[in-house]
Amino acid sequence: NAGVTQTPKFRVLKTGQSMTLLCAQDMNHEYMYWYRQDPGMGLRLIHYSVGEGTTAKGEVPDGYNVSRLKKQNFLLGLESAAPSQTSVYFCASSQSRDRGDTQYFGPGTRLTVL
Amino acid sequence: RKEVEQDPGPFNVPEGATVAFNCTYSNSASQSFFWYRQDCRKEPKLLMSVYSSGNEDGRFTAQLNRASQYISLLIRDSKLSDSATYLCVVTTPTGRRALTFGSGTRLQVQP
Numbered sequence: 001n002a003g004v005t006q007t008p009k010f011r012v013l014k015t016g017q018s019m020t021l022l023c024a025q026d027m028n029h030e031y032m033y034w035y036r037q038d039p040g041m042g043l044r045l046i047h048y049s050v051g052e053g054t055t056a057k058g059e060v061p062d063g064y065n066v067s068r069l070k071k072q073n074f075l076l077g078l079e080s081a082a083p084s085q086t087s088v089y090f091c092a093s094s095q096s097r098d099r100g101d102t103q104y105f106g107p108g109t110r111l112t113v114l
Numbered sequence: 115r116k117e118v119e120q121d122p123g124p125f126n127v128p129e130g131a132t133v134a135f136n137c138t139y140s141n142s143a144s145q146s147f148f149w150y151r152q153d154c155r156k157e158p159k160l161l162m163s164v165y166s167s168g169n170e171d172g173r174f175t176a177q178l179n180r181a182s183q184y185i186s187l188l189i190r191d192s193k194l195s196d197s198a199t200y201l202c203v204v205t206t207p208t209g210r211r212a213l214t215f216g217s218g219t220r221l222q223v224q225p
Contacts (some may be wrong), residue, residue, distance in 0.1 A: 033212055035215075040122070042116075042218065043201075043215040045212045090158070102160050107156070108156075108157055
């Protein structure tokens with residue numbers, strides 16, 4: 001099993017460009033999440049999904065959209081990138097509906113917006 | 115005020131030392147507690163869950179004090195490979211099952 005994978009690993013965008021980050025998991029997990037990590041801030045939740053076809057806003061959703069058309073994939077879109085979106089983006093997934101279930105993270109995507 | 119607060123460090127300790135990290139959380143309704151480890155430029159990985167009664171995993175001991183709303187991690191006999199950032203993580207009773215992260219405490223174990 002590959003676990004959680006993310007593509008691309010690195011990307012440089014110009015202000016105003018758009019892009020989609022792909023997260024894939026092969027563990028048949030129900031829950032999937034997108035976080036961003038900035039220096040001194042810790043990871044912050046952008047959007048999440050509790051199952052195929054569902055999405056919901058997290059702590060910092062502005063400027064991002066998501067889709068979960070297939071259970072194994074969770075896409076994060078930036079429609080018009082801004083320098084404030086320069087960050088490391090982590091996707092995660094978890095299975096159990098019980099609180100405290102382990103989240104498994106992908107290796108991250110390093111995005112720079114110029 | 116941040117929901118989860120940690121001393122960013124760095125904590126520089128010699129091999130074999132014992133080191134302790136603390137973390138405080140602001141939401142008294144927080145339900146689950148964890149320590150994650152993050153190596154430089156890598157993804158976070160679960161180190162251990164934290165239970166009210168305290169729990170141990172090898173050289174690592176975690177404690178939870180609900181009354182004071184803090185969590186601790188003790189590392190005994192530090193190894194060079196323990197050098198990493200340690201993230202304090204809590205969950206709160208919302209439907210999303212998401213994690214709230216502290217900004218991390220950096221540990222550097224020196225030979």
